[in-house]
Amino acid sequence: MQLNLLTICYLIASVTFILGLKMLSNPASARKGNLVAAAGMTIAIIGTIFLYESEGQRLHNYGWIFGGLLIGGIVGTLAAKKVKMTAMPEMVSLFNGMGGACAALISAAEFYHIYKVHQDAPGTAFYDIVSVGTYITIAAETIIGTISYTGSIIAWGKLNGRVKDYSFKGQHIVNMIVLLLTLVAAVFAYRSTLDSIFIPFILIGFFAFIYGILFVMPIGGADMPVVISLLNSFTGVAAACGGFLYDNKAMLTGGILVGAAGTLLTILMCKAMNRSLTNVLIGSFGGGNKTAGAATGKAQGNYKEISLADAAMLMSYANKVMIVPGYGLAVAQAQHTCHELEKILEEKGVEFKYAIHPVAGRMPGHMNVLLAEADVPYEKLLEMEQANDEFKTCDVVLILGANDVVNPAAKNDPSSPIYGMPILEVEQAKTVIVNKRSMKPGYAGIENDLFFQPKTSMLFGDAKKVLQDLCAEVKAV
Amino acid sequence: MENILNWISDNQQIIYIVILMIFVGIEVIGRVPSVLHTPLMSGANAIHGVVIIGAIIVMGKAESDNYLALILGFLAVILGTLNVVGGFVVTDRMLEMFKKKK
Numbered sequence: 292m293q294l295n296l297l298t299i300c301y302l303i304a305s306v307t308f309i310l311g312l313k314m315l316s317n318p319a320s321a322r323k324g325n326l327v328a329a330a331g332m333t334i335a336i337i338g339t340i341f342l343y344e345s346e347g348q349r350l351h352n353y354g355w356i357f358g359g360l361l362i363g364g365i366v367g368t369l370a371a372k373k374v375k376m377t378a379m380p381e382m383v384s385l386f387n388g389m390g391g392a393c394a395a396l397i398s399a400a401e402f403y404h405i406y407k408v409h410q411d412a413p414g415t416a417f418y419d420i421v422s423v424g425t426y427i428t429i430a431a432e433t434i435i436g437t438i439s440y441t442g443s444i445i446a447w448g449k450l451n452g453r454v455k456d457y458s459f460k461g462q463h464i465v466n467m468i469v470l471l472l473t474l475v476a477a478v479f480a481y482r483s484t485l486d487s488i489f490i491p492f493i494l495i496g497f498f499a500f501i502y503g504i505l506f507v508m509p510i511g512g513a514d515m516p517v518v519i520s521l522l523n524s525f526t527g528v529a530a531a532c533g534g535f536l537y538d539n540k541a542m543l544t545g546g547i548l549v550g551a552a553g554t555l556l557t558i559l560m561c562k563a564m565n566r567s568l569t570n571v572l573i574g575s576f577g578g579g580n581k582t583a584g585a586a587t588g589k590a591q592g593n594y595k596e597i598s599l600a601d602a603a604m605l606m607s608y609a610n611k612v613m614i615v616p617g618y619g620l621a622v623a624q625a626q627h628t629c630h631e632l633e634k635i636l637e638e639k640g641v642e643f644k645y646a647i648h649p650v651a652g653r654m655p656g657h658m659n660v661l662l663a664e665a666d667v668p669y670e671k672l673l674e675m676e677q678a679n680d681e682f683k684t685c686d687v688v689l690i691l692g693a694n695d696v697v698n699p700a701a702k703n704d705p706s707s708p709i710y711g712m713p714i715l716e717v718e719q720a721k722t723v724i725v726n727k728r729s730m731k732p733g734y735a736g737i738e739n740d741l742f743f744q745p746k747t748s749m750l751f752g753d754a755k756k757v758l759q760d761l762c763a764e765v766k767a768v
Numbered sequence: 769m770e771n772i773l774n775w776i777s778d779n780q781q782i783i784y785i786v787i788l789m790i791f792v793g794i795e796v797i798g799r800v801p802s803v804l805h806t807p808l809m810s811g812a813n814a815i816h817g818v819v820i821i822g823a824i825i826v827m828g829k830a831e832s833d834n835y836l837a838l839i840l841g842f843l844a845v846i847l848g849t850l851n852v853v854g855g856f857v858v859t860d861r862m863l864e865m866f867k868k869k870k
Binding site: 304308309311312313315316317318321322324325326328329332335336339340343345348349350351352353355356358359360362363364366367368370371372374376379380382383385386387389390392393394396397399400401403404407422423424516519520523524526527529530531533534535536537538539540541542543544545546547548549550551552553555556559560563649654655656657659660663664674 | 771772775779782785786789790791792793794796797798799800801802803804805806807808809810811812813814815816817818819820821822823824825826827828829830832834836837838840841842843844845846847848849850851852853854855856857858859860861862863864865
């Protein structure tokens with residue numbers, strides 16, 4: 292009876308996961324979808340705690356279980372509530388890493404459990420105890436979970452600037468070798484006898500640990516969303532392996548669902564940037580490949596600066612001003628100030644719009660979330676196609692810390708590493724003002740010809756500071 | 769060879785679930801607008817936190833003198849909960865932003 296009840300719990304959970312994901316992919320129902328999935332998860336967890344039976348035995352160690360749930364729950368809630376909107380992407384990455392680590396720990400515990408049960412016969416080969424299928428599942432859970440863990444931690448470090456891009460010659464070969472070593476260790480462990488299994492098993496984890504680091508290390512920060520999404524689907528697969536081990540349908544469906552949806556999402560994200568997944572993983576932006584070298588080698592032209600007063604004047608007398616927000620706006624936390632400028636200019640009768648590139652910032656949709664936080668009305672946010680139509684009628688475009696997404700090289704220069712990426716065609720507007728902290732190139736590490744064009748002028752400084760000053764100046768006009 | 773065939777027929781139910789779920793996963797998010805990529809990723813992230821169930825089972829099955837299993841299980845429960853709770857809360861915060869617009 293109790294077990295049947297548990298089956299129902301898992302069934303409900305599986306259905307809510309599917310429904311939740313479905314609802315999450317539609318703006319109108321997204322928030323509800325998240326809650327639906329969360330409710331299903333709660334049912335599955337509570338059901339497991341109180342109804343699970345294995346070989347006629349109920350679970351014990353309730354103190355430990357609730358202790359863990361309590362600690363994780365409190366820390367998780369606080370972390371998720373406290374994190375700034377700008378730091379959302381790295382938070383997602385961090386949570387993903389936790390899931391990966393959880394899967395890896397479970398597989399380690401399962402390994403140890405098998406060892407414990409058969410302890411009396413230390414000479415038995417591991418393959419005599421566990422079937423190939425089961426072993427592959429355990430090993431896969433260890434490997435994938437660990438890779439997902441270290442990879443996510445590196446991605447987290449990269450997004451908050453603690454870890455720099457790093458790659459060396461022949462890194463792909465080294466990566467391949469490390470991955471191969473992981474698999475060799477896995478095979479070796481399977482062939483070992485029980486008493487000598489610990490070292491090969493630790494080696495599996497160790498090599499997977501290193502591989503996760505090496506895998507993410509050379510990929511440029513701009514591509515981190517794609518990587519996080521990919522690691523996300525990895526963790527899904529690891530969770531599904533766990534579901535297989537315990538013959539647990541909720542884990543299995545949830546894990547595979549995320550694995551499949553995550554992979555598709557990764558591909559969709561790549562498409563939004565007009566790049567292929569292999570391109571992201573192998574021909575990484577920050578990797579300093581030859582094409583990037585050629586582009587940076589180009590002689591720098593002259594750029595001109597504009598004073599705050601002039602910029603304010605230009606904008607006050609414009610009919611239409613468009614903002615192109617980028618990562619610079621996010622790091623400077625300038626979204627509220629930006630909204631303020633919008634209000635001041637609108638009082639003066641200036642039409643004010645935002646042009647949002649799908650991958651502006653550090654994650655697709657990042658800018659929408661930030662600007663929505665600052666109460667910018669939805670209708671003012673233009674998607675790329677709309678924005679490109681409207682630039683023609685626009686007097687002033689103000690670019691706030693965006694770079695690669697407005698780089699004309701993506702359209703004109705086939706040798707550029709970002710060639711083919713859809714961009715915001717800001718040069719159609721009458722004047723372009725670019726706010727940046729310096730002339731340093733963006734994440735792709737390439738020069739931007741836009742800055743040297745005659746209709747472009749530069750306004751250096753931190754986005755928030757500049758916007759505040761602009762507000763004051765515009766008010767004074 | 770026979771081993772593998774046996775394994776497949778022993779686990780056919782699970783294999784069916786896996787294959788069908790792959791299609792469901794792809795079908796379900798097929799037409800997501802790019803604005804929702806981030807929240808969707810975050811939501812999916814929370815859902816794979818279902819791995820917590822495995823952690824609870826490990827924890828609950830461990831004998832009370834088996835300290836290694838207890839510690840592994842305890843850590844796994846904490847990490848899994850972080851993933852689930854943090855994931856859903858972060859997603860909700862992101863989506864809250866979207867709601868205000870209307």
